[in-house]
Every structure is written in C-alpha cells, then in structure tokens.
Amino acid sequence: MLLISHHFVFLGPIPKEIGNLKKLEILELTGNYLSGAVSSNVFNISTLMWLNFGVNHLSGQIPPNIGSGLANLHVLDLNSNQFIGKIPSSISNASKLVGLWLGLNKFSGIIPSILGNLTNLIDLRLNGNDLNGLIPTTINKLHGLQFLDLNNNRLKGYVIDGLCQIRRLSELHLANNMFTGSIPRCLENLTSLQKLDLSSNKLVSTIPHSFWSLKDIIGVDLSSNALNGTIPPEISSLRALTWLNLSNNQITGNIPPTIGGLQTLQSLSFEHNKLQGLIPESFGSMISMELLDLSQNYLSGVIPKSLESLVHLKYINLSYNLLHGEIPSGGPFQNFTAESFVMNEDLCGKPQLRVKPSRVSYYELLQGTNGFDECNFLGQGSFGSVYKGVLSSGQMVAIKIFNLHLEEALRSFDIECTAICNLRHRNLVKIISSCSNVDFKSLIMEFMPNGSLEKWLYSHNYCLDILQRLNIMIDIASALEYLHHGSSTPIVHCDVKPSNVLLDEDMVAHLSDFGISKLLGEEKLQIYTKTFATVGYMAPEYGSEGVVSMKGDVYSYGIMLMEVFTRKKPIDDMFVEGRPSNC
Template identity: 55%
Template sequence: MKLPKSIGNLSDSLQVLLIHSCEINGKIPSEIGNLSNLYHLSFAENVLSGSIPATISNLQALQLLNLMGNELDGLIVDELCDIRRLAYLYLSRNQFSGAMPFCLGNLMYLQELYLDANKLTAEVPSSFWNLTGILQVNLSSNMLVGNLSFKIGNIKSLTLLDLSRNHLSGTIPTTIGSLQNLQIFSLTHNILQGKIPVSLGNLLSLEKLDLSQNNLSGEIPKSLESLTSLKYVNLSYNELQGEIPSGGVFKDLSAESFMMNKALCGEAKMQVPPCRKEKRKRSKAKLILLMYILPVVLSTIFIGLGIILFQRKRINSRHTMKQDLSTLGTPIRISYFEILDATNRFDKSNLLGSGSFGSVFKGRLSSGIMVAVKIFNFDSETLSRSFEVECDAMRNVRHRNLVKIISSCSNVDFKCLIMEFIPNGSLEKWLYSHNYCLDFLQRLNIMINIASALEYLHHGLPKPIVHCDLKPSNILLDDKMVAHLSDFGLAKFLDEGKSRTLTETIPTIGYVAPEYGSLGIVSTKVDVYSFGIILIEVFTRKRPTEDMFVDRLSLKSWVSESLSHSLTQVIDSNLIQGDDPRYIPDILTTTSTIFELALNCCADVSRKRCSMSDVVASLNKIKDMFMQRCHLDKY
C-alpha cells in the first residue's frame, strides 16, 4: 500500500499524523507539504523509499519528524533546516548518504537527533556543535570521518552522544569534560588515537562509557574512579598500558572491559599481569651504598635485561600464527595484529556469523587474500577442546569440498583458525532467504559435493573422521556454487573404522542419528543419517524442526507417506514452478528417486543405512539419468 497524493487534502487543522508499522511503500508524496498545521508527523517502521520531498519545508509548525526504519535514500535535504521549530528528528535505519547538512546548526530548538544506521559520509559539520540546547545525538553506524571538534564542549546540556561505528580519527578532545550532564558516551569502532582525557573524570552524570575498538594509548585515567554514576565501561581492543584503576566502578568490572590491550597490569581477576611497585625515592645513604656495590648492580642489570628480552620474545611468539595447519607449501606467519588489521579490529560489518563456539569474521590479509577468521570463546573448557579437535581433524585432510585451513593461533586468551573465505555463504541462507533461489541441478550438485567430502573423511583416511554436526549452516558455497563442508568442532576419530561410545554429546536437534543422540554411539553411519535428513530438506525446503512436525509426524515420515501418491505436496514448489515446464515430469521422477535414497540413509537402525561411497555413486547415477532425459549436455 502506498501513501496517496490525496493525503495532502486532509483537514488543515490536522496536527498529528501517525502511520507506524503498516508496510507502507512507495515515496512520500510532495503533497504532504499541504498539511501546514502538523506538529507531529511519523511514518516510522514502514518500507518507504526515495528521498524526503522538498515540500517538507512548508510544515513550519512541525516539532517532531519520525521516518526511522524505512528505505529512504539520497541526501538529507536542506529543506529540513527551514523547519525552525523542529525539536525531534529521527531518521535512523534508512539509506541516506552524503554529508550531514551544514544547516543543521541552524535548528536551535533541536533536542534529539537520530541519524544512526545510514550511509552518511564526510565530517560532522562544524556548525553542528553550535546546537547548545540539544540533549541526545546518535550518529552511529555511518561512514563519518575526520576529527572530533574541540567545540564539542559547547553542548553542555547533552545527555547521550553515540558516534560509534564510524571512521573518526584524531584524539578525543579534552573539552569533552565540560559535558556535565552526559550519561551515555560511545566512540567504539573508530580509529581514534592518543590518550583518554583526564577530563572525563568531570562527567559526574556518566553511566556508560564505551571507547573500545580504537587505537587509544597511554594509561587509564584514575580520575574515572570518581564517577559514582558509572555502571558500564569498555576499553577493550586498544593499545592502553599501565595500571588498571581499582577504585569506584572498577571494583565491579570484569576482564572483558580491558581485553586485547597493549600492556595493562593490575589485579588477577582482570586477567593481566600484576603491576610492579618500584620505590622512586632513595636516600643519599642508599646512593652511596650503590657506588660500592656497582659491579653487583651491573651484573644484576645485565641479567634483568636478558630476562626482559626473553619475556618479550615469549610475548611476541604468543601473538604469532603457527603454520602447522597450512595447506600451502611455504610456511605462513601471521601476527595477531595482522588479524586485527585484516578484520578492521573485528568490526561488526565483517561479522559472518556467531554461535556458542564464538564468532567468524571475514578479512583481507596484507597480501590481498580474503580469509575467514573463526574465533573461539576461550572461557569454556568444552569450546577449548572444540578448537583442538578442529585443529586435529583438519591438520592432514585435503579435499576440494572441505574448507581449507590456512593457519591457526592459540595462546592463553585467544584461539582462532584462519580459513579460506567462501563468498556465497551457507546452504541454509540459499534455502531459506527470499533473495536467493537454487534450481534443481544446483541442489543436486551441492549434495554430490558434500557426499564426496564425507566419502573422503570416512574412507579416504588412515583413521576415519566422523563430522558429527552436519547441517545446512555448516555447508558453504563458493563463487562457482561448489559446496564446502566446514566446522569440525565436534568431529570424532575412529580407530580402524570401529564405532565409539561417548559419555557426552552435543547433538543438533533434527539431524542427529538416534544412536548418537540417545546413547552417544558414534560411527560413520551417524553422518550418513544426517546427510539423509539434509538431502530431504534440500528438495522439500522444510527444516526437520518445523512446527508442523509434532507427535509422530517427522520430516522423514512426511516424505515417506507422500512418495507414492502426493509428491507434489512435499517437493519445494520453487522446483516445479520454473520458466520451462518441460522439465517438471523429469524433476518429479528424479526427486522421487532422491527421496528413496535419502530415506535409506536415515534409517533408524544404523546397519540398514548405506555407506557414503554408495551414496556418491547413486547420486552421480541419478544426475546422469536426469541430464540424459532432459537432453542436457552440460550444466
């Protein structure tokens, strides 16, 4: 539904117009400017597109304009600045680009400005800092550049200032200490340098301070201890050094607030080395005494220097990637700081996914190679073992349908794998996103790829490897739509191909074989079962955990009961609604054969399931027959 042009014919006396979350699309009609007596206008959380009409300047009585959560684009028009009484302007979560209007500094009645989550560029205009009466400013998640102006100290009434997730550089101006009413202050995910101003200790109303993910250096000011209202502090991922304060709010903070800095020291709970306490004042008598024992002192100094050099070497080695997992012939050494640069300090824009194990970020190495960096949570013994298992599993495997591990890193507080970057994302994304669609042969080829990878793991290694966590989210597609199996954190090694019984399992509901989920028995047939479920899922586009599968009805039984009489009810409708109806009978016939194979794979009794070698042979035969029937020479 679109906003009609007749909206401009509403009563001249109309003062409030609110249309929230109604899926209104199209453009904002220019006739909106006829409603000259409006003082409150909101079209928030719709799907409006295009730009803000210039006629908006006719709404001289307007005090609140809320257009957040739409798809508006283009520049933020200067005509907004003509609405002199405007006090609340909300344009968050749109697609606005270009620079912030310089004339915003003329809106002297403005109290709240939210421009976050857009594509704004350039610097914050200097005139903006003339808005001495503004209370809340959120410019986060844009592409703003430049330095923070010292004029920031003019806005003494400010209670919220969020400039996070931009590209701001330079230093934090000391004038920030003038903002006595500031409660929330965030500069996270920028490229700020220099020291944290001591003047921050003047912000007596401050409740939240986030300066993480920058290049800040020097010591943490002890003046922050005096901020009695402060409840949250995050200074992680910087280059800070010296002692972590222990008074005030710092007594209740955890190590997460300070992790990944240059050389901090303090209490053991902060997971940093203890600080060395040195006496700086010495009496004359001690100085004279040193003159007599100078040879001993010199010897001690040389020994101390040797220890320091040794420790530095150890510290440097802790932050160096080891190449023992590399798929390349020449060893690669990648420092921790190179990973920071490659991922833009693990910027959220580079986040590919996350789960209980940790997070995966994409990045570009200095050599130009795109990689995926899988970071493990190190505060869990189980997840720590998962890292070791994945390293062991991938150390000596080589197959075109397995994600390649380039390198790894492991130290006391950081564990990660550096993997090849697979650009097209997961099979789950391609199955269930409305923006993507896989045709019949693409789906069949993907399953052949994964079957080939499992055949290699089960039958092509001295000790078979069972993946134990097959699911669409662990199947990645490259730029040629070739599938690669990933995430070996739950993999198990089998001696001489025998099964194992585990006391602990972490099954994925819907894909786990009965004997694995209930008894912890692991064999290659566990993967065969999961593969069969995925094979059904790929051609039905139904998850095994769908709400419809309750009581005795499951994905398996639903397909099994429909094979003989109602296949069209279970097959993904996208496969039989294509542009060429000639192939529909062959697609239905072939899918029926695929489902029969899949049901064999996920038989409840493991000995009745076929092997992955049989699966690969059967799928290739099914594909050849389909292409012959459809007279397809190449795909």
C-alpha cells in the first residue's frame, strides 16, 4: 500500500517509477498538488484494488487502454482534476469496479454505452464534465448501482425508463443538463430511492401521480424546469422527506392542507410558481422546518399564526404574493426582516418590517382608555386629541385620534403613516399600530411618560439643568440628521418645536407629530406647500412662499435651540426688533 494523502503536501508529476511496484494494491494520492499527465504504466499495475488520484491538478488524457491491466481494481477515483478527452471504452475491462469517480474534470464526448458491462458498479460519478449526448440505454444492466451522479454536463434527450430498472438506486442526480420530456412514471419502482435531483433541465408536463408513492425518499429537487399541474393531497405520503424544492416551475392550484403531515421536512421551496389560495394552517405542524420559501406566487389571505410554533425556522420568504393582514410577531418571526414580506397586497406589522403598522380594534382602544375618559386625556392638537391608554397586552401607549371633520386631519393621518411607519431611530416616536375605519382613525404610539419639552421649559413644577438641555438638543439633531440623510426618501418635518419633542422615562428626546411633514422625491432639494407650520419657528421662505426644504428644519432647530437655553418663546418681546430688552 502507498498512502500519500492530504496530511502531506506533494507537488509536481506522479513519478512513473510507481508503475514498477508490481504488487501494489492500494495507491492513495488524494488531496495534494500533483500535476501533469499520469504515465500509462501506473494504470497497468494488475494487483491494484484501489487507485485514488482525486483532488489534485492532474491533466492530460486517460490512456486509451485503461482497464486492460486493472483486472482487480475495485475503486478508480480521478475526481476533481483537469483530465480531458473522452472516457475510454476500455475502462469496461476493469470488470470488478464498484466505484468509478470521474467527476469534476473536463471529459467530453458521450458516455460510453459499454459502461453497462460494469455490472458490479455501486457508485458512478461523472458529474461536472462536458459530456453530451444521451444516457446510454445499457445503463439498465447496472442492477447493483446505488449512486448515480450525472449533474452539470450537457446531456440531452429523455430521462430514460431504463433507470427505473435499477431497483437498488438510492441517489439519482441529473441536475443542470438539457433533458426534455416528462418525469418517468416508472419512478415508483425505485423503492430504495432516497435522493432525487432533476433540477435545471427542460422537463415538462405534470409530476406523475406515482411519484408521490416514494415513501422512503428524503430529498427531492425538481426546481427550474417547466413542470405544471397541481400538488396533490398525496404529498403527505412522503413521510421521510427532509427537503423539497419545486421552485421556478409553472405549478398551479392550492397548497394542500395535508402537507402539514410532513413533520420531518426541514426545507421547502415553492418559489416562483403560480400557486394560489391560502397558506394552510397545517404548516404549523411541520415542526422540523428550517427554511420556507413561498415567494413569487399568487397566495392570498393571512399569514397563519400557527407558523409561530416553528421554533427551528431560520428563513422565510413570503414576498411577491397577495397576502394581507397582520404579520405574526411571535416565535421565529421576531428575527425576520422586511425582505421576507415585500410586495404583498396589504400586510401590516412592526415598523421595522416596512409595512403598515399592525391594526388595533376600536373596541380594544375603547377598553384601554375607559371610553376615552377625561382622566386619560393628554392634550389637543391641530388635527385631533391624544389619550393615554393600555392595550390588551398590557403595554402603555399614547393614542392620537384624528378629527375626521377636518380634511387636513385625514391628510395628516395618511402623511404620518407614510412618513414614519417605516422609519426606525431611537429619537423618533415609534408608531406601534393603527386603528382605521370609515368613522374613526387613530395612531397608537409609544407612551412618553415625561411629556413634552414645552412642559419642562415653562412649568414651575419642572426644571431642566444645562446638561439635560444639551442632551435633548443633541437627540433632536440626531433625529433630523436621520430624517434628512438616513432614510431612503428624505423627510422634512416642517414643524420642529418644543411641543413636538417628547421625553421618555430616561429623559431621552423623541421627535413627534409628522402631520404636515413632506417627503422629498429623488434629487429634489425643495418642494412647495400651502400647509403652514407654527409661527415663530418656520423659516421666512416657508411663510412667504411655501418653500419646504431641509434647510427649513435646520432654521426651526436653531430657533428651538435658542428657546431651550433662554426659556423664551420666539415670539417673546425680547426677540422683536426695535423693542427694549430686559436682559
């Protein structure tokens, strides 16, 4: 035995003198940096039982008489090299071969039909070459074959019925070729089949009904073909299945609820088909699920909350469908991002998912505020009232109710939803949810227990030290910088003033009230409006011409900065030109 494996590093050609070792039985040279052609006398050591040159940089052609001198060879491994030329027919003379591994080389031409004479073969790997032509019909003579890999070649024609006669076949890999026609109906005969990969071919027609009787199969990839038809309820028969990929086909109809019976399934992809109907509640029973991709279909309805029970789910993609309703928030959904849900009809949920805020019922708000009792009243604004309330979850919130008799209030509701539902910053008031119907519109926001900056500036019961004032102004500067430069669409607040700055329990400032804010389109530095901000805080060009720009927010910020440190409003006499000051 001569063993020179990846535990050492050898360079250069294989010495031809190795061919003089006439009693050598095992030659193991895998995982080195050997290069160049292999001398023909190395392939004529008649006592060899195992010859492994895999994972090197060997090149050139295999000797045309290979096999003639290898009467005792059981395994020939030339995998992952740079061999070229045709696979010699003489290789069939090595009649005791059980493993023939020629994958990941540059072999070309057809698969020799005489390989059918290697009746002892258990494992045949010709993947990753440049082979063309048809699968030879003689392959049905390999009755003991268990593993067949022809992936990544240029093979064409049909997936022949002769494969179904290899009853011991456990893995069949034919991906990334140019096979046409339909999937053989006789696949049901392969009762030992565990893995099937027919992906990235040109297969058409429906998946044969008999396919769903392969009860011991653990992995199936039929993606990137032109398969049509529906997914039958019998899919639940594949009880051992761990991965199933039917993506990039033309499959129609509903996903059958019986799919929930696949409790060993870990990866499921139905991406880019024409599926419709609801996502079955039974998905919640697929307790082993780690990856789920149903994107780019016509699925409708809501996302079942039962999916929250899939504790092993690491990836989900439901984008580009017609889904609506609230995105579940429990279990694995706490870790998913907006990309999992984009381009649906009407989804709502957490702001970080870039969808409409989750909706809260009017009845829940009524209960949470004791019927909007006066004791929960926080204040009155231009477009409505604000109340304190408690949601059914126990969370304390502020509820902004819009006056529907004012046209501007309706516009303000839409603006606030558009402007800040998709924003995330520690110094912006977070919208938690909304409640909207014909007669009632409200936004549910995080509650700020320390009230407004205005209250702290002008109430005798509150006092801010100089450091607190400085930190508050830094917080608001950070919020404005994010609005102007940190979001995908720049936003101009238009109404920066102390009453729109709210303070949380740690006295961190949060900018609120986006009711008259404006979104600047791509490359626009300013727009015009007829909606006016608060006198004293708005920039001169805003008041006189209705010009809205980020510079206007900066102007308002400067006015507020002066107010915070002087405790004088901008309309105070001390700021009016020509009037005497007591300072």
